Amino acid sequence: MELYINMALLTMLAAVTVAIIVQRDLFSVVILSGIYSFLMASVLIVLDAVDVAMTEASVGAGISTVVLIGTLYLTGQKRELNYHRSIAVPLFVSLGTGAMLIWGTWGLPAFGIQDAPVHTHIAPTFLLESIPETGVPNVVTTVLADYRSFDTFGETTVIFTAGLGVMLLLGGSRRKKKKGETKS
Amino acid sequence: MFTIASIAVMIALALAVTRAILGPTVFDRVLAANTIGTLAILLLAVIGFLMGRPEWLDIALVYGLLNLIGTLAVLKYFRHGDLAHDAEQDTKS
Amino acid sequence: MQALDAIVQNYNYAITVFLMVSGLYIVIASGNMIKKIVGLSLFQTSVYLLYISAGKILGGTAPIIDRNYTIYSNPLPHVLILTAIVVGIATVALGLAIVARIHEEYGTIEEDEIFKETGL
Amino acid sequence: MMPAVIIAAGASSSAVAAGPAIPLDVYIDWIVHILSWAAILSGSFFVLVGSVGLIRMPDVFTRMHAASIIDTLGAGLLVAGMMMQAGPSLITLKLIFIMLLFLVTSPVATHALAQAALHAGEKPELKEDRTNEPGSPRAQLEEAQHQAEGKR
Structure with missing residues (x-):
């Protein structure tokens, strides 16, 4: 049953993606990307990644939508303008990449089998040692904050740098503009 | 029993996605997005x-709150043209 | 029957490839920078789907230890993707800030208009 | 898990129904099980009805009615059925919170949507808009357009 729910949700995901490609109204693109994030979070729940689904929903459907709408407010553009760009080159590049990726998936193990190489390396150790070593039942939390905590620390640094970049890009120039407006 | 319920919810989800893709106005899409949040x-x-593990319902609460925030952000933009609208400015001017 | 099995086994990978290719197509073909960034986030999301599909075990359950269950899905891809999601939103936010800055400088967010203006 | 226990209890009660001594708990479990079946089935029905309405209704304002069926009756009955299945536990508390969340957020979102749509110039489609009889708003509009074109 979970397999069929998974397949149906993935089909809807593909349909929403096609709608995003075709759509020219930028608000609709933003709302459709929010819908895409909700559907993706549901897929992740079906695939047992509960924590990832929570993060994807809060980041993709929450923060990302609000940030995109904020940008639409700052730029004030409502529609994508219709330039007569040739679609031959993008189509060729993406179809070529797609063909190579499909060729690459032939070597992958079948979906959901238990003895795939991914599951034999270190994951059993994490699952077995989590309770005795840390006492936390949620293994994802254990790995994130205990076994790979330096990784998480690096991620925090990345977010800090990005926040700094956004503040430098937007803060300074807008303040100047506002001062100029009050003078004139 | 839950199989029937999940099939019904999946069909409803498919119809709501159809409305989101077809929707002639932006408001249809916002309504469909809100409905998709509820159905999710x-x-x-x-x-x-x-699956016999109903302990994850906390995530459903997160979804519900985010759904409201996303919808209100979009609609506030449409109503006032601004995300941080000050209601007092309306009465002053 | 065998064909059906093949479809079921490769459906996740096929959709992953489709999402990735559409993200790439939007980034190349669209001239609007906000839409380009939406395409970028589609591309990132397809990578999440690939990792999580690899970590799933059919018949398994979420990796929260419980006495009633013995088979759990692989927790390691979940951790990697948690990091990737957060870094992804940082990228998107920075990209959108650059778009807003470009709009202040050139008055447009269409690539072609900027090229026309600067004579590139 | 709880549902399995209830199903087992229901099955045993029907098997032992001929026997003399059946504890009262078994009957109560059975009734709760049937009630939760009914609640979940009717909830599924209302979810389907709401989503079909979302597709078939003519404009935004009428579609909001259809969507609110999903938010109130559909979700309410489904959550009630699940509460009966879960029994008194932490899960029931979480389900109650989800239901309260629906009851608070759904009207707020719908109100904001209707206000924004009206503000943006969407007009609800009235009954007289659909007829073409003389005297109806659409006929008057067409008349006015006709005259304007004639003057030009």
């Missing part, structure tokens, strides 16, 4: 019971 919460709860 229901699907989450039903799948939790279907």
Whole structure:
């Protein structure tokens, strides 16, 4: 049953993606990307990644939508303008990449089998040692904050740098503009 | 029992996605997005019971709150043209 | 029957490839920078789907230890993707800030208009 | 898990129904099980009805009615059925919170949507808009357009 729910949700995901490609109204693109994030979070729940689904929903459907709408407010553009760009080159590049990726998936193990190489390396150790070593039942939390905590620390640094970049890009120039407006 | 419920919710989800893709105005899409959020919460709860692990319902609460925030952000933009609208300015001017 | 099995086994990978290719197509073909960034986030999301599909075990359950269950899905891809999601939103926010800055400088967010203006 | 226990109890009660001594708990479990079946089935029905309405209704304002069926009756009955299945536990508390969340957020979102749509110039489609009889708003509009074109 979970397999069929998974397949149906993935089909809807593909349909929403096609709608995003075709759509020219930028608000609709933003709302459709929010819908895409909700559907993706549901897929992740079906695939047992509960924590990832929570993060994807809060980041993709929450923060990302609000940030995109904020940008639409700052730029004030409502529609994508219709330039007569040739679609031959993008189509060729993406179809070529797609063909190579499909060729690459032939070597992958079948979906959901238990003895795939991914599951034999270190994951059993994490699952077995989590309770005795840390006492936390949620293994994802254990790995994130205990076994790979330096990784998480690096991620925090990345977010800090990005926040700094956004503040430098937007803060300074807008303040100047506002001062100029009050003078004139 | 939960199989029937999950099939019903999946069909409803498919119809709501259709409305989001077809929707002639932006408001149709916002309405469909709101409905998809509700249906995702229901699907989450039903799948939790279907697989026998209904402990994940906290996530459904997160979904519900985010759904409201996303909808209100979009609609506030349309109503006032601004995300941080000050209601007092309306009465002053 | 065998064909059906093949479809079921490769459906996740096929959709992953489709999402990735559409993200790439939007980034190349669209001239609007906000839409380009939406395409970028589609591309990132397809990578999440690939990792999580690899970590799933059919018949397994979420990796929260409980006495009633013995088979759990692989927790390691979940951790990697948690990091990737957060870094992804940082990228998107920075990209959108650059778009807003470009709009202040050139008055447009269409690539072609900027090229026309600067004579590139 | 709880549902399995209830199903087992229901099955045993029907098997032992001929026997003399059946504890009262078994009957109560059975009734709760049937009630939760009914609640979940009717909830599924209302979810389907709401989503079909979302597709078939003519404009935004009428579609909001259809969507609110999903938010109130559909979600309410489904959550009630699940509560009966879960029994008194932490899960029931979480389900109650989800239901309260629906009851608070759904009207707020719908109100904001209707206000924004009206503000943006969407007009609800009235009954007289659909007829073409003389005297109806659409006929008057067409008349006015006709005259304007004639003057030009």
